[in-house]
Amino acid sequence: MKKVAILIPEHSTIHVVAISRFMFETVNQFLISSGREKLFDIKLVGQQKQMQIIDGPFMVTPDLLINEVDDTDLIIIPPMAGNMQEGIWANKNSIDWIITQHQKGSEVASLCVGAFLLASTGLVNGKKCSTHWGFNDEFRTMFPEVILQDGKIVTDEDGIYSSGGANSCWNLLLYLIEKYVDRETAILTSKYFAIDIDRTSQSSFAMFKGQKEHKDDAIRKIQTYIESNIEEKFTVEDLAEKVALGRRSFERRFKLATNNSVLEYIQRVKIEAAKRSIESSRKNINEVMFDVGYTDTKAFRTTFKKITGLSPVEYKNKYNKIATD
Structure with a gap:
């Protein structure tokens, strides 16, 4: 029997707590239906007997308090909502508990921005970790020792798991089911919940917002210049000259x-x-390409796919509502 402790953090969101428990319980039912014994002993754990959930007038009653958990095989850390610093402070007792359980041999999995609570333990210092793409800059600022994986849906390193943004949590849960049970059961679960089991990247969902929360005015000036002149072809030398810096220093x-x-x-x-142009206009791919300063179709297509995980045509077919109206 695998003991699964689903942590209910202060400032947590109810839907991820619920789907985590429901998925493991569903897998138990699949196993029983196929003549096998259920595998997962699932407990909700929290710092208090009643945990206030951030999204609405909900309270959750944990099965156990964290100090009542002697040991567990897996800890699930759902995401927190609101200010991450405040959330970490509110969950300081849970941080110590996660560290202690990991030292006893428990694996740990964070879902979405649950990665902030995971990283606060220090367990991923020098290791790879994923989180919601929209929180990448904040995460890097708070946890520079962690190797953040841009765009990854699931990261696995030494028994510590993390997922990308929002619905990526489903993919990490499936990943864990495949590891603990088998591929066949993971596929069955993915079909039951209508999830793409092999989705590996959140790149196509990510919206790039340049990191400007720094104190280097010269670099911020160049960032603004680049963003205001996307049709231009830039060279590093020209940009460095605009702020009177040598290339290497720049x-x-x-x-x-x-x-x-x-x-x-x-x-x-x-x-x-x-x-943005592909999503909201009737321009063809070549027109969009020229608008953003590319003249080489192959280079544009290669760069586009590297960043989004999709070709320009695939992206248009998926996200351009105008084209399908």
Whole structure:
């Protein structure tokens, strides 16, 4: 029997707590129906006997308090809502509990921005971790020791798991079911819940917002210039000249401030503009390409797919409502 402790953090959201429990319970029913014994002993655990849930007038009664859990095989950390710093502070007792259980051999899985609580334990320092794409900059600022995986749906390192944004939690839960049970049961579960079991990237959902919460005014000036002139072809030398910096110094400062190389930043700004145009206009792909300063079709298509995980045509077919009206 695998003991699964689903933590109910302060500031948590009810739907992820609910789907986590429901999925493991459903797998137990699949196993019983196929003549096998149920595998998962699922408990909701919390710091108090009544846990206030952030999204609405809901209270959750845990099965156990954290100090009543002697040991567990897996801890699930659902996402918190609101201010992450405040959420971490409100859950400081749970942080110590997670560390203690991991030291006893428990695996740990964070869902979406539950990664902030996971990272607060120090267990992923120097390790890979995923979170919601919209919180990447905040996460990097708060936890620079963690190797954040841009765009990944599921990250697995040394028995510590994390998922990307929002519905990516379903994919991590399926991943765990495949690991603990088998591929056949994971596929059955994915069909039952209508989930794409092999989705690996959240890149097509991500909206790039350049990291500007830094103190380097010269680099912020160049970021604004790039974003205001997407139709131009930029060279690193020209951009460095605009702020009277040598190329090497400019590149070093740009990377430090934005977590992107100059070339990566230019590409991501241009592709983000291209995405918005593809989503909301009747322009063909070549027109969009020229609008954002590309003249080489192959280079545009390659860069677009590298960043979004889809070709421009695939992206248009998926997200352009105008084209299908």
